[in-house]
Amino acid sequence: MAVRYQITLCDGPTCMHKRSKEIDAALERELASRGLSGKVDISLSGCLGMCAKGPIMIVNPGYTIYGGVSENDIPEIVEKHLVRKQPVSRLIIEEDHLYNRFFRVFGDVNFFGRQMRIALRNCGIIDPENLDDYLSVRGYEALAKVLSAMKPEDVIAEVKSSGLRGRGGAGFPTGLKWELTAREESEEKYVICNADEGDPGAFMDRSTIEGDPFSVLEGMIVGGYAVGAHKGIIYIRAEYPLAVKRLEKAIEASRNEGFLGTNILDSGFSFDIEIRLGAGAFVCGEETALIHSIEGHRGMPRPRPPYPSVQGLFDKPTLINNVETWANIPVIILDGAAWFSSIGTEKSKGTKVFAIAGKIKNTGLVEVPMGTTLRQIIFDIGGGIPNGKKFKAVQTGGPSGGCLPEAYLDTKIDYESLAQAGSIMGSGGMIVIDEDSCMVSIARFFLEFTQNESCGKCTPCREGTKRMLEILTRITEGKGAEGDIEKLERLGNMIKKASLCGLGQSAPNPVLSTIRHFRDEYEEHIKERKCRAHFCARLVRYEITDKCAGCAACRKVCPAGAISGIVKNRHEIDQAKCIKCGLCYKTCKFGAINKV
Amino acid sequence: MVSPLDIVKKKRAEAISRIIGKGYLAPKRVYVGMATCEIAAGSKDVMEVFEKAVRQGLAGVYLSQKGCAGRCNLEPTVEVVEEGRIPVKYGKVTAEMAQQIVERHLKKGETIKDWVIK
Numbered sequence: 001m002a003v004r005y006q007i008t009l010c011d012g013p014t015c016m017h018k019r020s021k022e023i024d025a026a027l028e029r030e031l032a033s034r035g036l037s038g039k040v041d042i043s044l045s046g047c048l049g050m051c052a053k054g055p056i057m058i059v060n061p062g063y064t065i066y067g068g069v070s071e072n073d074i075p076e077i078v079e080k081h082l083v084r085k086q087p088v089s090r091l092i093i094e095e096d097h098l099y100n101r102f103f104r105v106f107g108d109v110n111f112f113g114r115q116m117r118i119a120l121r122n123c124g125i126i127d128p129e130n131l132d133d134y135l136s137v138r139g140y141e142a143l144a145k146v147l148s149a150m151k152p153e154d155v156i157a158e159v160k161s162s163g164l165r166g167r168g169g170a171g172f173p174t175g176l177k178w179e180l181t182a183r184e185e186s187e188e189k190y191v192i193c194n195a196d197e198g199d200p201g202a203f204m205d206r207s208t209i210e211g212d213p214f215s216v217l218e219g220m221i222v223g224g225y226a227v228g229a230h231k232g233i234i235y236i237r238a239e240y241p242l243a244v245k246r247l248e249k250a251i252e253a254s255r256n257e258g259f260l261g262t263n264i265l266d267s268g269f270s271f272d273i274e275i276r277l278g279a280g281a282f283v284c285g286e287e288t289a290l291i292h293s294i295e296g297h298r299g300m301p302r303p304r305p306p307y308p309s310v311q312g313l314f315d316k317p318t319l320i321n322n323v324e325t326w327a328n329i330p331v332i333i334l335d336g337a338a339w340f341s342s343i344g345t346e347k348s349k350g351t352k353v354f355a356i357a358g359k360i361k362n363t364g365l366v367e368v369p370m371g372t373t374l375r376q377i378i379f380d381i382g383g384g385i386p387n388g389k390k391f392k393a394v395q396t397g398g399p400s401g402g403c404l405p406e407a408y409l410d411t412k413i414d415y416e417s418l419a420q421a422g423s424i425m426g427s428g429g430m431i432v433i434d435e436d437s438c439m440v441s442i443a444r445f446f447l448e449f450t451q452n453e454s455c456g457k458c459t460p461c462r463e464g465t466k467r468m469l470e471i472l473t474r475i476t477e478g479k480g481a482e483g484d485i486e487k488l489e490r491l492g493n494m495i496k497k498a499s500l501c502g503l504g505q506s507a508p509n510p511v512l513s514t515i516r517h518f519r520d521e522y523e524e525h526i527k528e529r530k531c532r533a534h535f536c537a538r539l540v541r542y543e544i545t546d547k548c549a550g551c552a553a554c555r556k557v558c559p560a561g562a563i564s565g566i567v568k569n570r571h572e573i574d575q576a577k578c579i580k581c582g583l584c585y586k587t588c589k590f591g592a593i594n595k596v
Numbered sequence: 597m598v599s600p601l602d603i604v605k606k607k608r609a610e611a612i613s614r615i616i617g618k619g620y621l622a623p624k625r626v627y628v629g630m631a632t633c634e635i636a637a638g639s640k641d642v643m644e645v646f647e648k649a650v651r652q653g654l655a656g657v658y659l660s661q662k663g664c665a666g667r668c669n670l671e672p673t674v675e676v677v678e679e680g681r682i683p684v685k686y687g688k689v690t691a692e693m694a695q696q697i698v699e700r701h702l703k704k705g706e707t708i709k710d711w712v713i714k
């Protein structure tokens with residue numbers, strides 16, 4: 001057996017239910033009895049989307065997919081396929097889902113194998129600057145199918161029954177939004193792709209566009225056909241120059257090949273797309289502010305209704321969706337709404353892309369079926385917390401979201417359950433926090449961001465976030481007062497209720513969720529002037545211990561002249577003079593200075 | 597009447613033959629990550645090494661760029677895909693490592709195990 005085989009067993013809920021654990025055991029037994037233990041790599045994958053034909057087993061190299069596998073089939077598979085190199089034809093299933101290509105290349109790596117890539121299906125696979133590559137993976141086939149055989153109503157019905165919800169944050173049902181735009185009577189309508197991606201630390205949309213700009217274009221053209229629009233606009237921030245360049249190239253190539261422009265593929269339908277650059281303000285991701293920005297006005301939101309579907313860009317009916325939402329559309333058209341809606345939970349269908357960052361071993365882009373737990377993402381895929389540190393919280397939803405503690409790790413990813421737990425799905429930012437981080441400071445960080453980005457149009461957001469930030473700053477500086485927590489809660493709830501747009505309506509979330517789940521840390525800061533993570537500089541005390549060798553290095557670097565001592569004797573810090581800069585701590589070669 | 601679907605199928609066939617014309621069926625295909633994140637991690641230098649090797653006559657290799665697969669802290673990444681073998685995925689590739697991949701993997705068929713993403 002010169003080839004080293006790798007076997008993937010589907011560990012998704014349906015295959016598990018159909019006894020794939022027993023298959024796992026049978027496989028181990030069979031390999032052992034043939035002396036092949038350790039000579040074959042076995043890995044578990046997340047849901048492979050072939051539930052109806054499960055349990056699923058994939059043998060690599062060759063990417064042979066076996067379906068309906070039972071324990072009794074194992075000896076035959078091992079004997080024929082692994083030993084004699086002849087796949088067992090009676091068990092092979094042919095699956096032509098769009099995402100398979102990704103799995104073929106990356107599936108054997110745990111980090112990737114446990115994912116399910118629908119929106120990101122071509123990212124890391126095709127050359128994003130070559131339309132031929134996209135065409136070779138069934139690119140523009142969904143558009144052709146729609147133009148050949150589906151009426152606009154059929155397309156809308158398909159998207160509706162897929163259960164797809166907006167990936168830009170709010171999770172509004174996509175099909176319904178399409179229907180609302182389609183039913184407006186108007187000569188002129190617009191389709192917009194929201195590629196503003198303003199959440200700090202988020203890079204899902206950038207990666208999607210840089211890896212496969214064509215899927216987004218194809219989704220938009222299908223959307224234009226469904227709602228009766230002839231013009232599409234991609235609103236993308238100027239800080240994404242490579243994504244912009246790839247979009248420009250993709251638009252031009254698609255236009256040259258007749259996928260964009262007048263009379264697309266001889267169907268009589270015309271649609272074209274142009275790009276508008278945003279200057280990178282968070283609020284310009286909000287749909288009404290975004291529309292104002294495209295119109296040439298200052299990027300400020302306005303009250304809704306009227307919703308953009310009724311009165312949007314230049315007061316015309318406008319369909320606006322997020323990059324990831326658009327990238328899902330070709331899959332729904334080609335693999336079908338029934339297949340798409342078989343993935344996920346009752347109310348959240350399909351997958352969601354997350355950008356995981358922070359205190360986690362494997363940082364990166366993760367696309368998983370809805371219903372995957374936070375624990376599976378952080379530990380099974382993300383590899384857990386580095387340096388033996390303890391998990392403390394996970395922040396989802398960026399500046400509009402919240403922090404969830406360990407007790408919520410088994411929360412399933414879907415719009416409702418995350419909201420119930422006190423956070424939100426958001427657009428896909430996920431920051432893992434370990435024991436060295438201070439929750440008050442994290443809340444302060446996010447609030448500082450939203451405070452800076454508040455456009456100033458409405459008072460609750462403009463003034464309210466400023467007052468909240470002042471209180472938080474005071475607390476982290478050791479000047480918190482009794483009643484501050486209650487004041488934050490009162491202000492926060494008021495801002496949420498009274499603000500004009502989603503920015504203000506969600507800005508207090510990071511603060512409110514950390515108060516809900518980490519109230520004791522707030523209390524420690526206020527009552528004991530203590531930061532247990534030793535993060536808040538003003539609340540840290542530096543002390544020199546017995547380990548001090550008297551080298552005087554700390555005394556020399558101390559800018560405040562707070563350290564005294566005789567060479568070769570233990571030194572001492574005058575707490576009254578100490579400015580808590582931490583230089584002594586960093587300088588000491590003997591580990592003799594403690595933070596308390 | 598020719599339907600849009602017929603047109604796309606024809607275009608796909610043409611696209612595939614153009615890709616094949618560029619050498620896609622070579623024994624080894626090499627993909628270099630070239631998204632903003634990969635480039636920031638140094639993938640342009642890596643790409644240059646492969647491009648130079650191909651220019652200087654390295655045979656049997658189809659070279660292409662790709663977007664990021666999403667494994668941030670192991671970028672830049674390079675994949676070597678060969679028929680009948682599990683695609684090899686290298687992480688944190690530098691220009692020097694790329695040179696080694698050319699010499700050892702692409703020329704001699706050796707998978708450099710220490711650099712493979714697990």
Ligand SMILES: Cc1cc2nc3c(=O)[nH]c(=O)nc-3n(C[C@H](O)[C@H](O)[C@H](O)COP(=O)(O)O)c2cc1C
Binds near residue numbers: 169171283285321
């Ligand atoms: C402050 C703020 C920022 C937003 N930023 C974005 C963004 O960067 N990208 C995005 O797609 N949606 C963003 N949204 C949501 C949009 O208003 C809108 O709901 C979304 O584009 C609709 O598309 P979807 O239904 O496909 O999610 C933001 C909303 C608010 C309130």
